[in-house]
Amino acid sequence: MDKYYDIVVVGGGPGGISCAYFAARAGLKVLLMEKHPRFGEPVCCAEGLSCSGLESVIPVKKSWINSNIEGAILVSPAGRQIIVHHPKAGYILDRPLFESDLAEMAEYYGAVVLTDARAESLIGSPDDGYKGISCVINKQSIEFFGEIIIGADGVESQVAQWAGWDTTLSLDDCDAGAQYLMDNVQLEYPEYAKFYVGYEIAPGGYAWVFPKGEGKANVGVGVAARYLREKSVQQYLDDFLANNMPRARILKKMGGVIPLTRRINPLVKKNIMLVGDAGHLTDPISGAGIANALLSGKLAAQKCIKYLRNEHRGYAALAEYENEWDKLKKRQHQIYLTAQKLYVTISDQDLEVLIEFINENMGDRTFKGIDVAKVLKSIIFHHPRLLVKAVEFLPQIFRR
Numbered sequence: 001m002d003k004y005y006d007i008v009v010v011g012g013g014p015g016g017i018s019c020a021y022f023a024a025r026a027g028l029k030v031l032l033m034e035k036h037p038r039f040g041e042p043v044c045c046a047e048g049l050s051c052s053g054l055e056s057v058i059p060v061k062k063s064w065i066n067s068n069i070e071g072a073i074l075v076s077p078a079g080r081q082i083i084v085h086h087p088k089a090g091y092i093l094d095r096p097l098f099e100s101d102l103a104e105m106a107e108y109y110g111a112v113v114l115t116d117a118r119a120e121s122l123i124g125s126p127d128d129g130y131k132g133i134s135c136v137i138n139k140q141s142i143e144f145f146g147e148i149i150i151g152a153d154g155v156e157s158q159v160a161q162w163a164g165w166d167t168t169l170s171l172d173d174c175d176a177g178a179q180y181l182m183d184n185v186q187l188e189y190p191e192y193a194k195f196y197v198g199y200e201i202a203p204g205g206y207a208w209v210f211p212k213g214e215g216k217a218n219v220g221v222g223v224a225a226r227y228l229r230e231k232s233v234q235q236y237l238d239d240f241l242a243n244n245m246p247r248a249r250i251l252k253k254m255g256g257v258i259p260l261t262r263r264i265n266p267l268v269k270k271n272i273m274l275v276g277d278a279g280h281l282t283d284p285i286s287g288a289g290i291a292n293a294l295l296s297g298k299l300a301a302q303k304c305i306k307y308l309r310n311e312h313r314g315y316a317a318l319a320e321y322e323n324e325w326d327k328l329k330k331r332q333h334q335i336y337l338t339a340q341k342l343y344v345t346i347s348d349q350d351l352e353v354l355i356e357f358i359n360e361n362m363g364d365r366t367f368k369g370i371d372v373a374k375v376l377k378s379i380i381f382h383h384p385r386l387l388v389k390a391v392e393f394l395p396q397i398f399r400r
């Protein structure tokens, strides 16, 4: 196997595979390494994303989709249910199928794709630059060299840590998530994603039911880490199930950490770039990270192509990735983060008021598209107490 590549991508989640695919398609020599035996497994995700989040990055294949989402149902702490219709709102993916297919597409364009390959360390030093990755395959240590290294190894990115980034997440910067894949789930609206909020159910977060078709669903709970003192996140999920869907059957259990914070700064150091969760690029209001991982992988690949095609190579071409990301996402991210900081502090009474506001403005109506940032801004501006609190958060969110 060849040892020298243009790009070595560590981590075969949506971010890494997207980067490998777009770079290989442009003719770059790419190595993608994933520590698990199969892409997309184990699934640590509810697999939901907006149609636009997927379609804006790559043409969608039907086989990737378990179900189409046509709207959302919100359940308030007191059990009040409101429904918002939004045809073609989103997809629930089959992540193992989606990711293995995308990895195969990268392979088709010439990427070398390795599974059961765990990156162990960076080769090189911060001063002279990093030259490659040492990884373990079949208990043997093997070195691969690359002009550019992509850290796409998830929220606890080791690539980032090896290269000296501080990736620590404080209790205020993340949710803990627990989820079961379930069957025998009775759904009144099988094409709607359902969200439950309230302190008893998921303090600082929410519970979700994402239908996967044929009576199956991803059912989970995300709880702000700062509230996990008396009960574990799994206990929150078990209590939620006992109260809301006692007949459903657990097929698989999973869980993980969801970063809800500002992105890692910088996203690029010399020839090392961070994409997806490794760069903490999740949407801080929902915790969704698939679409941002796919997009960041694509943007990073585009900058690698530009850098490698330039005779007079300078790392500034790679650093453009960060500017590009901020151009597309910074403003939205700041609004979402402000809303998220408010959300974790508000009482169930406030939640009832907010849900009433959403009901008055959106309940039982059909939308072609929803500008979430606009909705959040309008909620904050219509509630003076939230506005006052928001102003307190602004300096920390808008600094930089």
Ligand SMILES: Cc1cc2nc3c(=O)[nH]c(=O)nc-3n(C[C@H](O)[C@H](O)[C@H](O)COP(=O)(O)OP(=O)(O)OC[C@H]3O[C@@H](n4cnc5c(N)ncnc54)[C@H](O)[C@@H]3O)c2cc1C
Pocket: 010, 011, 012, 013, 014, 015, 016, 033, 034, 035, 036, 040, 044, 045, 046, 047, 048, 049, 117, 118, 119, 120, 152, 153, 154, 155, 158, 177, 178, 179, 220, 254, 255, 256, 257, 258, 275, 276, 277, 278, 282, 287, 288, 289, 290, 291, 293
């Ligand atoms: C409970 C839960 C539910 C979620 N639900 C949703 C949802 O519905 N929608 C949504 O958009 N987002 C959701 N998310 C977030 C979403 O899963 C992530 O944002 C997304 O997977 C990020 O993609 P990524 O490629 O950056 O990282 P990951 O998907 O984490 O991929 C990183 C990959 O790197 C590999 N890796 C790690 N270390 C090494 C190493 N040393 N060597 C080789 N490989 C390595 C890992 O095995 C993994 O495959 C959820 C998260 C959780 C925890």
